[in-house]
Amino acid sequence: MLSPTVSSRQLPPLQNTTPTQNTPKGPNPCPPSNLPITHFSSPSQLQQLHSHLIKSGRPLSTLPLSSVAAVCALSSPSAFSYARQIFHRAAHQPETVLWNSRLNSLASSASPADALALFARLRRSDIALDTFTLSFVLKACSKLSALSLGRAVHGLVEKLGFHSDLFLLNTVLHMYASCGEMDIARLLFDKMPIRDVVTWNIMITQYTKVGEMDIARELFDSMPERSIRSWTALIAGYVQCRNPRQAIHLFHEMEAAGMRPNEVTVVAVLAACADLGALDLGRRVHEYSDQCGFQKNIQVCNTLIDMYIKCGCLAIARRVFDGMEVRSVVSWSAMIGGHAMHGQGEEALELFSRMTRAGFQPNAVTFVGLLHACSHMGLLEEGRQFFASMSRDYGITPEIKHYGCMVDLLSRAGLLEEAHEFIKNMPVEPNSVVWGALLGGARVHKSIKMGEEAIRHLSLLDPLNDGYYVVLSNIYANAGHWENVARMRRLMRDRGVKKTPGWSTVALDGVVHEFVAGESDHPQVEEIYRRWEELLEKLRQRGYIPDTSAVLHDMDEGEKEQVLYRHSEKLAVVFGLMSTPPGTSIRIMKNLRVCSDCHAALKLISEIADREIIVRDRNRFHCFKGGSCSCRDYW
DNA sequence: ATGCCAGCAA
Known part of the structure; x- marks a missing residue:
């Protein structure tokens, strides 16, 4: 591993545990090695320290050179030349730089453990360590969550007197934080005499990672100055904890503060748009990204694709995908999953074959999309083939979500017994998604027996x-x-099972309007209800009969109908119709599955109003147009 | 000649 052309010195082999001259032996009259070595106020004290360093085998670079200069520069000419000598020797260690570079590339690689092995060998050699060496090792510790070694390196930082190096201290802080030791990190942070924006960013990021958004926000608000990374870290934090509204709110604050979003900011805010279905902002960010030349960034494009898919704009997503010069497996998987969710299974399969022909290795996520495509299209045999192929041809072990897809595929195809057997023979413990898929099939195929079997397990796995x-x-x-x-x-x-309130949202001119079933706090609620009554009349003329079977309350039919008419997607679509010009598509996001009554009503509405209505429910997209739905009534 | 902090598909 260590190229002989790099160094003339021999490093000890990896397994060598024999102590070297680095280890002090026996009693030592000189200052004990744990004494801070920054304490000298005269050239003679420095000389003592110097000799101690030599005896203990530690490099001159461990001396705080600024103190050396301060102590010697104003003393005698001999002290001055002595200082020059130290400077020269301490700085002239080209090999340290060389090994540091090696250490850095290992620490940055996919196997940071190699960096730790190299560090162990460096420590046994007589090559000097400096602040760079330690920062690279700490980086490897962070990536490996190697807390105990991290602590040891921190000890070394203190021992070698590097504790005034802010870069290094930030790296130590990051090491503790990324090992999950937020308490230690906080202690360190609180007693740091000097902090910079990076120090704060580290704390903010790690607090968001452990879900402590309030503390992250508090730090963000109290930091003396904020960089684009500070803003991005907090925005991404809100995205991760599924608070896209807060993320977008913060993004607007950031723009108002005059900060220019970069590629990473764009990715984070687009993810928030995707989650919320905020198409208007997503489009604006897309334009901005193009102006900035961000379309060259694969991750930006991948996130744009995801955003457009989740906002119901499959065609635009596809345009972004087609326009990419370089794609990754994420791009392909996102697009395959997108076509699947939008009921375009054939296109998903076509993309998969293009992807493999282009030499891309599909991964577990790719197969989730493929299996979704098969299950939504009722492609039973293709689905079985893909499931068999993923482990056989690609070495991907099926995960619970793949088993869930298979149960869905079999159940939808009406093979409920086979689906049940499949669940019983799964090598992993079935979860609520798996039993839920069987329940869904039982609903479509009207099987009370399988429905009861599924509920038996679901009431244990997800009782509320x-x-x-x-x-x-x-x-x-x-x-x-x-x-x-x-x-x-x-x-x-x-x-004590509580009914999850159903909500739907429609985004208009950058404002997300939310409708909650049965609630009426929208400012235009009077008009919405009036328009619904008008629409209902037309629906009835077309033969619409309310399907109250989804209403679980104990009430008479008339009351049940009133409950149905207050379903959030109906209110949202009426609001969309009255607030947009004719011919505009209406995009609705819903937190639950569309109920069968709303599904029937929306099909008719798309015909009566001559509008395309795209509804994202918790599982897939329904594109209502001309009286039918892209899901082919199979959801 | 080398260092610390933010992001994507399910």
Whole structure:
């Protein structure tokens, strides 16, 4: 590993544990080695220290050179030349620089452990360590979460008197923080005499990583100056903890403060747009990115693709994808998953074959998209083939989400018994997604037996999720088993299962309007309800009959209809219709699955109003157009 | 001739 052309000195081999001259032996009359070596106020004290360093085998670069200069420069000419000597010897250590570079490239590589091995050998050699050496080792420790070695290196930083080097101290801080030792990091941070913007950024980032957004925000607000990275770190933190509104709010604050977003900021804010469905801002950020030349950045493009897909603009996502000069497996996987979610399974499969022909290795995420495509298109055999192929041809071990996709595929195809067997034979413990997929198939294929079997497991795995009980209740209602519908209602009440409030959002002119089922705090609520009544009349003329089977409350049909008419996606679509010019597409984001009544109503509305209505529900997209839906009524 | 902090697909 160590090229002989690099160094004339021999390093000890990796496994060599014999002590070298670096290890002090026996009693030492000189200052003990744990004494800080910064303390000298005369050239003679410096000389003592110098000799101690030589005896203990430590390099001259460990001397604080600024103190050497201060002590010697104003003394006698001999002291001055002595200082020059030290300077020359301390600075002239080209090999340290050489090994540092090697250490750095190892620490930055995919196997930072190699850097630790090299460091161990350096320590046993007589090559001097400097602040750079330690910072590279700490970087490797951070990446490996090697806390105990990190602590030891921190000790070395103190011992060698490097504790006034802010760069190095920041690296130490980062090491503790990225090892999850926020308490130690905070202690260190609090007692640091000097901090710079990097110091603060490290603390902010790590607090966001452990979900302490309030502390991160507090630090952000109290730091003396903020760099673009400070803003980006906090914005990304809000994105990670699923608070996209706060992320976007902060982004606006950042713009107001005159900060220019860079590629990383753009990625973070686009992720927030994707989560929230904030298409307007997403588009604006896209334009800005093009102006700045960010379209060359693969990650920016990947995030743009994801944003457009999640905002329901599959065609624009595809344009971004097609325009990329260089793509990564993430680009391909995102696009494949996008076509799948939008009900374009054939296109997803076509992209996959292009991807492999182009020499890309698909990964676990690629297969999630592919299996989704197969399951949404009912491509049973293709799905089985892909599932078999992922481990056989690509060496990818199926994860729980792939098993979930397979159960979904089989269940949707009506092979409920096979799906059930598949679950029982899975090598991993089935989770609620897996049983939920079987429940979904039981709903589509009206199987009370499988619905009950799925609920038996779901009520243990995810007992407070109301969605599952509602689905089984729908199955009962569909079969006319009203006593079981009532039983489900009692069961939910007894178990304290709370109905998750359904909400839908529509983004208009950069403002995200939120509608919550049954609630009416929107300023235009009166008009929305009036327009709905008008629309309802037209729907009825087209043969719309309210399907109240999804309403679980104990009430009469008329009341149930009123509950249905207050479903958030209906309010959102009415608001969208009245607030946008004819012909405009309406994009709605919903936190739950679309209920069957809303699905039927939205199909008719798309025809009556002659509008494209795109609804993102918690699983997929529904594109309603001309009276039908891209999901082919199979969701 | 070398250093610290922010980001993407499920």
